[in-house]
Amino acid sequence: xxxxxxxxxxxxxxxxxxxxxQRLAGVLDQLPLDCNVLYVDxxxxxxxxxxxxxxxxxxxxxxxxxLSRNFGKEAAMTAGLDEADADAVVVIDADxxxxxxxxxxxxxxxxxxxxxxxxxxxARAGETGLKRFTSAAFYRTMEKLSDTAVPRxxxxxxxxxxxxxxxxxxxxxxxxxxxxxxxxxxxxxTSVRYERDPRHAGQTKWNYWRLTxxxxxxxxxxxxxxxxxxxxxxxxxxxxxxAYGVWVLAKALIWGxxxxxxxxxxxxxxxxxxxQLLALGVIGEYLGRSYAESKQRPLYFIEERRRxxxx
Ligand code: UDP
Ligand code: MG
Numbered sequence: 001x002x003x004x005x006x007x008x009x010x011x012x013x014x015x016x017x018x019x020x021x022q023r024l025a026g027v028l029d030q031l032p033l034d035c036n037v038l039y040v041d042x043x044x045x046x047x048x049x050x051x052x053x054x055x056x057x058x059x060x061x062x063x064x065x066x067l068s069r070n071f072g073k074e075a076a077m078t079a080g081l082d083e084a085d086a087d088a089v090v091v092i093d094a095d096x097x098x099x100x101x102x103x104x105x106x107x108x109x110x111x112x113x114x115x116x117x118x119x120x121x122x123a124r125a126g127e128t129g130l131k132r133f134t135s136a137a138f139y140r141t142m143e144k145l146s147d148t149a150v151p152r153x154x155x156x157x158x159x160x161x162x163x164x165x166x167x168x169x170x171x172x173x174x175x176x177x178x179x180x181x182x183x184x185x186x187x188x189x190t191s192v193r194y195e196r197d198p199r200h201a202g203q204t205k206w207n208y209w210r211l212t213x214x215x216x217x218x219x220x221x222x223x224x225x226x227x228x229x230x231x232x233x234x235x236x237x238x239x240x241x242x243a244y245g246v247w248v249l250a251k252a253l254i255w256g257x258x259x260x261x262x263x264x265x266x267x268x269x270x271x272x273x274x275x276q277l278l279a280l281g282v283i284g285e286y287l288g289r290s291y292a293e294s295k296q297r298p299l300y301f302i303e304e305r306r307r308x309x310x311x
Pocket of ligand 2: 095204
């Protein structure tokens with residue numbers, strides 16, 4: 001029977017874990033798969049780990065992984081994905097905002113041949129208008145700036161096939177923007193729509209500061225557009241300076257040097273300013289390249305290989 005591992009990052013989720021596991025177990029019972037659950041305790045300060053331990057004693061399908069401190073959800077997910085050894089994995093939040101009941105729909109798409117099946121929310125119950133607006137703005141900026149299209153309104157709730165999991169494991173960059181990485185690996189991707197429920201219990205760990213950090217991380221790890229900005233400002237400033245310089249010089253030649261020293265001074269300032277911005281742009285370009293190199297991403301993944309008929 002194919003194996004499925006459900007990875008659940010949990011940070012201070014003591015209030016919901018029992019309910020979560022009950023609902024999840026109910027769903028897994030129905031699946032014709034060899035299922036297990038891997039809880040990753042991301043350095044919780046409450047009783048989360050005790051509850052995970054109790055769950056592993058009660059349910060042989062449950063396993064736990066405790067990180068040494070709070071490393072953040074992206075790292076917790078990575079730890080779970082590294083640990084998992086199954087034909088498919090599902091990543092799901094512990095707070096019941098991602099309904100476990102959707103897992104069979106994800107599995108169905110996987111059985112139909114998809115490698116990455118992400119759950120796209122069609123409603124964001126319990127979220128403020130501001131959060132909705134900022135998240136829409138973020139996805140729009142990402143789409144404009146980066147080559148990797150991060151699917152909109154998609155959390156980390158998704159299913160990965162074995163080969164997608166193996167591909168993802170090869171991305172070892174330190175700044176991990178998982179939503180982008182999931183999209184970057186390619187393969188056959190599809191989505192399943194669902195209504196996102198409000199948090200079942202406990203508090204959200206995100207605040208605007210953390211979300212801003214995540215957004216900056218997403219943009220900087222999937223685009224060097226901000227670095228390129230210096231080049232364009234440099235080029236336009238140099239052109240403007242050059243045009244203005246020509247005018248100052250022409251004026252001095254035709255009407256004379258009324259304020260003594262002004263034309264030369266102006267020309268030197270404009271010239272040097274333009275050169276400096278251009279040089280910054282050049283540095284930015286090289287920095288962008290060495291940044292791309294330092295991520296050490298694989299160059300490609302092969303999806304299929306076909307040999308000639310006689311081979
Ligand atoms: N989480 C985590 N480490 C963190 C923050 C969050 O493992 O540092 C987990 C958390 O326990 C939950 C999931 O990530 O299972 C989503 O967190 P949360 O519900 O706070 O985020 P939101 O749904 O508000 O985006
Ligand atoms: Mg949540």
